[in-house]
Amino acid sequence: MAGTVEQKLSALGIELHDPRAPAANYVGFVRTGNLLIVSGQVCYSPDGKLIAKGKLGAGVSVEQGVAAARGCAVNILAQVKLALGDLDKVARVVRLGGFVNSAPDFFEGPKVLNGASDLMVAAFGEKGRHARTTVGVASLPSDAAVEVDAMFEVS
Amino acid sequence: MAGTVEQKLSALGIELHDPRAPAANYVGFVRTGNLLIVSGQVCYSPDGKLIAKGKLGAGVSVEQGVAAARGCAVNILAQVKLALGDLDKVARVVRLGGFVNSAPDFFEGPKVLNGASDLMVAAFGEKGRHARTTVGVASLPSDAAVEVDAMFEVS
Amino acid sequence: MAGTVEQKLSALGIELHDPRAPAANYVGFVRTGNLLIVSGQVCYSPDGKLIAKGKLGAGVSVEQGVAAARGCAVNILAQVKLALGDLDKVARVVRLGGFVNSAPDFFEGPKVLNGASDLMVAAFGEKGRHARTTVGVASLPSDAAVEVDAMFEVS
Numbered sequence: 001m002a003g004t005v006e007q008k009l010s011a012l013g014i015e016l017h018d019p020r021a022p023a024a025n026y027v028g029f030v031r032t033g034n035l036l037i038v039s040g041q042v043c044y045s046p047d048g049k050l051i052a053k054g055k056l057g058a059g060v061s062v063e064q065g066v067a068a069a070r071g072c073a074v075n076i077l078a079q080v081k082l083a084l085g086d087l088d089k090v091a092r093v094v095r096l097g098g099f100v101n102s103a104p105d106f107f108e109g110p111k112v113l114n115g116a117s118d119l120m121v122a123a124f125g126e127k128g129r130h131a132r133t134t135v136g137v138a139s140l141p142s143d144a145a146v147e148v149d150a151m152f153e154v155s
Numbered sequence: 156m157a158g159t160v161e162q163k164l165s166a167l168g169i170e171l172h173d174p175r176a177p178a179a180n181y182v183g184f185v186r187t188g189n190l191l192i193v194s195g196q197v198c199y200s201p202d203g204k205l206i207a208k209g210k211l212g213a214g215v216s217v218e219q220g221v222a223a224a225r226g227c228a229v230n231i232l233a234q235v236k237l238a239l240g241d242l243d244k245v246a247r248v249v250r251l252g253g254f255v256n257s258a259p260d261f262f263e264g265p266k267v268l269n270g271a272s273d274l275m276v277a278a279f280g281e282k283g284r285h286a287r288t289t290v291g292v293a294s295l296p297s298d299a300a301v302e303v304d305a306m307f308e309v310s
Numbered sequence: 311m312a313g314t315v316e317q318k319l320s321a322l323g324i325e326l327h328d329p330r331a332p333a334a335n336y337v338g339f340v341r342t343g344n345l346l347i348v349s350g351q352v353c354y355s356p357d358g359k360l361i362a363k364g365k366l367g368a369g370v371s372v373e374q375g376v377a378a379a380r381g382c383a384v385n386i387l388a389q390v391k392l393a394l395g396d397l398d399k400v401a402r403v404v405r406l407g408g409f410v411n412s413a414p415d416f417f418e419g420p421k422v423l424n425g426a427s428d429l430m431v432a433a434f435g436e437k438g439r440h441a442r443t444t445v446g447v448a449s450l451p452s453d454a455a456v457e458v459d460a461m462f463e464v465s
Binding site (some may be wrong): 025039137 | 343
């Protein structure tokens with residue numbers, strides 16, 4: 001039976017799929033003590049396509065970036081589910097690291113990252129409010145528009 | 156009464172102001188166990204203006220970047236004060252993450268970040284010596300010249 | 311007597327040298343609780359030369375980038391040895407943060423970072439499998455091609 005957090009996600013139309021394992025010598029997450037560290041997730045949708053491809057400020061709109069950041073957050077939650085079995089075991093979303101594929105004159109990364117932040121709060125309520133760092137990067141894997149990594153406190 | 160660390164800052168002419176809360180679903184800091192994670196702070200001065208705007212290597216000098224990095228560090232310390240009430244509760248500055256808004260041919264990010272590192276050691280002494288990662292990014296929020304985030308061990 | 315992990319590295323032809331202390335107010339690593347945080351290491355070889363200089367996608371090949379990332383990982387392990395005395399005290403490689411000096415149209419950062427990830431698994435086996443975040447940055451210190459930082463769980 002799905003826990004409370006997954007029920008909230010379902011109500012938003014979000015189902016979590018098992019993430020594909022990374023095709024290299026790293027993994028999607030590592031738990032150390034009560035911390036769960038999640039690898040950078042790019043904005044793939046469950047069908048394996050990028051939600052937004054290219055640079056903000058050079059072809060990708062803020063609105064598309066927000067959707068991409070939300071997609072990164074969904075992929076993060078899929079890793080957390082795989083790690084913990086149940087998202088209700090999350091005690092706190094500690095931190096999101098947001099990387100926006102940016103033209104040199106794009107300055108609205110925080111608006112883009114709100115797509116990820118808002119999903120965390122929609123899923124976890126007050127426990128979803130997190131520290132955050134947002135920067136604009138020169139490029140991202142596969143030319144994804146957004147990549148987000150995360151740290152959680154788990155019980 | 157201000158603690159020892161704040162007295163040192165006062166002697167340097169630095170007063171910490173309550174940071175404005177982020178205008179979105181994230182927060183300035185999260186504590187988990189004995190770790191305090193501080194969100195990325197851009198180089199705003201207390202009057203709400205950027206200390207340096209634009210790119211290092213394309214209009215912003217190293218000296219201006221140093222002042223900006225120092226301003227980021229002040230903003231980090233304001234978050235720590237809000238979190239802990241007293242900077243003397245910091246057991247160790249664990250890590251700074253430094254992001255310098257850089258032209259592709261600007262390679263002196265570490266000199267810039269010293270503005271933040273030096274302030275940490277001025278405030279905390281040996282406990283202020285930290286691990287650090289410095290990179291040059293394509294853009295930063297509001298075209299700030301520098302952004303720094305941080306991790307502290309607290310008692 | 312060298313521990314098991316160092317023996318594996320020796321068999322790969324890798325000897326760890328004492329890293330030079332940073333020439334500023336930061337340090338190569340900080341331990342907090344069971345976490346060891348290692349500063350960003352650029353791709354210097356033990357003779358003080360960059361293994362690869364410049365940008366991926368603009369002069370530096372993926373193969374050169376892989377060698378550079380491996381060199382960053384060697385430098386990380388040298389810091390860990392200095393911190394712990396013995397690499398066998400590593401309980402888990404928790405996370406690598408990979409920063410690839412990238413042209414705006416270079417999208418193969420993950421292939422580059424495998425140079426670091428593969429070395430961690432060669433050294434530590436299953437304990438070497440880590441969470442990872444890879445991004446392409448606008449510039450790096452000294453125009454290094456790759457910089458990697460790390461978090462370890464230590465016993």
